[in-house]
Amino acid sequence: MKYSKQAYEYALNQLEERRRRSTRELELHRKEVSRAIPEISRIQQDLASTGTAVVRAVFSGAEDVPLLVEGLRLKNEQLQEQQRALLRSRGYPDNYLEEGHQCALCKDTGYVDAKPCQCLNALLQEYAYRQLNEISSIQDCTFQTFDLSFYPDTVSAGLGVSPRQKMQEVLEYCRHYAQNFDEYAPSILMLGQTGLGKTHLSLSIVNEVLKKGVPAVYGSMLNLMNRMERDKFSGGNSTDTLDHLLEAPLLVLDDLGAEFDTSFTNSIVYHIINTRISERRPVIINTNLSMSELEKKYTPRIVSRLIGNYDFLYFYGTDVRQLKKQREFRA
Ligand SMILES: [Zn+2]
Numbered sequence: 001m002k003y004s005k006q007a008y009e010y011a012l013n014q015l016e017e018r019r020r021r022s023t024r025e026l027e028l029h030r031k032e033v034s035r036a037i038p039e040i041s042r043i044q045q046d047l048a049s050t051g052t053a054v055v056r057a058v059f060s061g062a063e064d065v066p067l068l069v070e071g072l073r074l075k076n077e078q079l080q081e082q083q084r085a086l087l088r089s090r091g092y093p094d095n096y097l098e099e100g101h102q103c104a105l106c107k108d109t110g111y112v113d114a115k116p117c118q119c120l121n122a123l124l125q126e127y128a129y130r131q132l133n134e135i136s137s138i139q140d141c142t143f144q145t146f147d148l149s150f151y152p153d154t155v156s157a158g159l160g161v162s163p164r165q166k167m168q169e170v171l172e173y174c175r176h177y178a179q180n181f182d183e184y185a186p187s188i189l190m191l192g193q194t195g196l197g198k199t200h201l202s203l204s205i206v207n208e209v210l211k212k213g214v215p216a217v218y219g220s221m222l223n224l225m226n227r228m229e230r231d232k233f234s235g236g237n238s239t240d241t242l243d244h245l246l247e248a249p250l251l252v253l254d255d256l257g258a259e260f261d262t263s264f265t266n267s268i269v270y271h272i273i274n275t276r277i278s279e280r281r282p283v284i285i286n287t288n289l290s291m292s293e294l295e296k297k298y299t300p301r302i303v304s305r306l307i308g309n310y311d312f313l314y315f316y317g318t319d320v321r322q323l324k325k326q327r328e329f330r331a
Helices: 005-036 039-060 065-089 118-132 135-140 163-179 198-211 221-233 241-247 263-278 291-297 300-309 320-330
Strands: 187-191 216-220 250-254 283-287 310-314
Touching (some): 163 198, 198 216, 198 283, 221 263, 263 283
Parallel strands (some): 187 283
């Protein structure tokens, strides 16, 4: 995976900040402990002097250097054990005077044996996904703010129950999906007319999944396709939108069908749906189009892939956005 220069700047800054934080923390611990356990200062001085003694021994050129060094190593271990025991006896954790790291593998340097560490890759990915995600809209949409009172409570003849009851079931499905989200989660197709809360519930799922620390990419089809067109004409630059869409642990495609109709977008849509099915990566798609409109706009091939591999969620009711406006007007 290629990442932009900005992604590297972000990731390396984050790592530097982590290292700075650990150093600051260690400094505070030292001050705190030297006040609470004055004896510990002597141990710290002794530890420092064994360090200098090792260096002196190595450069002395004496014949018994290995022996000297071994002796100092043992002394150092004893001192450290004394320090740990003292800390323990006063209720401090054993490692209170050791520098902590968020990543034990690379000690927050970002590299292990000159290769990028997994924490560096995670930061690069986080940056790339954040650039793709339309975050501002994510934050407002949660399960708590999904208001069932906008959905009619009267039994509709076609449904046999009220739209509110149907939507209660949809809401529960989505809540359960988000709570139990893992790599085996199914893909979902949300169908229904505009303004029935499809985007709201997709984003509520993204919110929950992100909170679990699982990277997720959310974008409207229109914006994502525009971005990919730009990638294509800039000669496949370093942003690699398509790779992120194929590899994100969760992908949400909002408003399928709203993008411009070209053979490029049609083939991309098929490629994304197909690749993610064969690699078993979940996708949430929502659309205002009916199944027959989807078949007409894309191909029967795409639709049959969806039918065979996605859970379908039908949204019912009357345009919530209109009702909201009316309520605000009356209030
Ligand atoms: Zn690391």
